[in-house]
Amino acid sequence: MRTREAILYGAAEVFDECGYSGASISKIMKRVGVTQGGMYFHFKSKELLAQAVIASQQDFVRFPVGEDGLQRLIDMTFQLAGELRSNVLFRASVRLAVEQGELGNRDDTAYQQWVEMFHRQLLAAQQAGEVRADVDVREFATVLVGSYTGTQIFSNAATHRKDLPQRVSALWRYFLPALTEPQMRQKLRVEPREGTAA
Incomplete structure (x- = not known):
């Protein structure tokens, strides 16, 4: 399991630097320091390795704990x-998800996982009265992931x-009027928390 994890992480680094087309099994093996036998025991092809990196997307991120709702959703985006x-x-898993046409794939699983995660926060927000009752929170979660x-x-x-944090702030400044009442918007922070990765 340690070898598989090392291959996955080393491959992610190479995919981030080179993209799918520019990465090669030999580059990944050199980065990880694993033999060809060790590589192919865990991953039979570069395509399967790339798919494993994409599938691990949410595993690569650790979100701070907090109360579910609209502010937590905003904080998650930052x-x-x-x-x-x-x-x-x-970053590599996101790049591969965007470039997956090079793998011959049309798989939106990674995007749907983010829709589900965002939907949970929006549902909690709506139940707490933070989001207007007439908002279709599942549809909004899909719009948010695409945007x-x-x-x-x-x-x-x-x-x-x-400039991504500034662009995310702008995204929320335009989205929040569609989601919430003015008094609720005044309570929300649409800037990164101090000490976050952003």
């Missing part, structure tokens, strides 16, 4: 922004994600 800037493993994905891709192209 945590993700910080992880995309500093966590090579998470966030586009925002981080745009930020990466423009500034290598240096």
Whole structure:
């Protein structure tokens, strides 16, 4: 299991640096320091290795504990922004999910997992009266994942994600009026918490 984990992490580093097309099994083996036999015992191909990195996406991020609801959801999006800037493993899994056409895949599982996570926070927020009752929170979770994905891709192209926290702040400033009443918006912080990765 330790060898498999080392291969997964080493592969993520290479995929982050080179992308799927630029990565090779030999580069990954060199990075990890594993033999060809050791590599193929755990992963039969580069494609299966890339799929394993994508599937581990949420495992690469640790969110701070807190009360479920709208502020926690906002904080999670800032945590993700910080992880995309500093966590090579998470960054690689996101890159591969975006580039998965190169693998011959059309799999939205990683995106649907984020929809589920965001939906749980929105549902808790709606039950607590933080989100308007007429908002379809599952639909909004889907819109949020799509918007966030586009925002981080745009930020990466423009500034290598240096301005991603500011772009996430702007995202929430425009989204919150569709979700909440004015008095609720005044209670919410739409900036990164001090000490978060962002």
